[in-house]
Amino acid sequence: MNAAIRTIKYLILIASLMLGLRVPPSAQAMPDSFLLPEIKTDHPAMSNVDILIDVGHGGIDGGTSHGNLLEKDINLAVAKKTYDQLRQSGYTVLINRMDDYALSGENKWLHTRSRHIKDLAQRAHLANEVSAKAVISIHVNSAKRPAKRGAIMLHQQNERSQTLANALQQSMNAMYEIENEPVLGKTYYLLKHIKSPAVIVEMGFITNGEDRELMRSEEGQQKLAAAIAAGTEAYLKDVPPSSEESEPPRSGS
Numbered sequence: 001m002n003a004a005i006r007t008i009k010y011l012i013l014i015a016s017l018m019l020g021l022r023v024p025p026s027a028q029a030m031p032d033s034f035l036l037p038e039i040k041t042d043h044p045a046m047s048n049v050d051i052l053i054d055v056g057h058g059g060i061d062g063g064t065s066h067g068n069l070l071e072k073d074i075n076l077a078v079a080k081k082t083y084d085q086l087r088q089s090g091y092t093v094l095i096n097r098m099d100d101y102a103l104s105g106e107n108k109w110l111h112t113r114s115r116h117i118k119d120l121a122q123r124a125h126l127a128n129e130v131s132a133k134a135v136i137s138i139h140v141n142s143a144k145r146p147a148k149r150g151a152i153m154l155h156q157q158n159e160r161s162q163t164l165a166n167a168l169q170q171s172m173n174a175m176y177e178i179e180n181e182p183v184l185g186k187t188y189y190l191l192k193h194i195k196s197p198a199v200i201v202e203m204g205f206i207t208n209g210e211d212r213e214l215m216r217s218e219e220g221q222q223k224l225a226a227a228i229a230a231g232t233e234a235y236l237k238d239v240p241p242s243s244e245e246s247e248p249p250r251s252g253s
């Protein structure tokens with residue numbers, strides 16, 4: 001499949017999301033307990049997505065920072081490179097932003113004053129609509145202690161997310177030449193609300209000089225993308241096409 005067709009499919013998806021996800025104002029509710037409306041629309045073009053790349057932050061939401069170095073920019077740069085690498089390996093990949101904007105602006109269906117919740121809900125929605133075999137959410141870490149470094153994977157409380165996190169952690173550790181452990185991301189909105197195996201990839205610490213240089217440089221970003229792509233591929237190769245799910249993902253195509 002060529003790039004143009006994929007781009008078109010993605011645009012179709014966005015368009016159908018915008019049309020399909022409007023819910024009445026009564027959906028207003030407390031953060032975290034509001035409804036993620038059930039979508040019953042058919043998206044045959046989207047039934048075989050291997051990987052959804054969630055690019056953390058964007059627009060007004062810069063994420064963490066160090067001087068004029070912003071997390072949102074690092075996330076986008078590495079995510080695009082990861083996207084390219086995975087596609088070159090023949091996977092069907094979606095990325096939820098290709099530029100610097102806030103996903104909360106695309107969320108016309110959830111009525112809440114919290115821009116942050118709107119943003120996260122939009123990401124979770126897209127992920128559940130696409131139903132990818134793996135969702136990787138790209139982020140940058142920060143810590144009080146500047147010595148803290150390396151990548152840390154946050155996973156859901158299920159085996160497949162854990163397996164994905166382990167594969168990614170192993171790949172990132174090898175690149176960094178350190179031994180960090182994946183962590184259960186119990187309180188993370190995205191991990192709680194995405195049904196596919198999802199992992200938050202905290203690529204490195206912006207508070208650590210070495211990590212910062214890696215994440216800032218073109219060459220370092222390429223290395224990070226290669227490690228993320230390799231970890232994701234290792235997971236996908238190990239997961240049988242029709243797993244324990246009641247509905248095999250390929251049945252609709």
Ligand SMILES: [Zn+2]
Pocket residue numbers: 056057063064071138139140
């Ligand atoms: Zn972040």
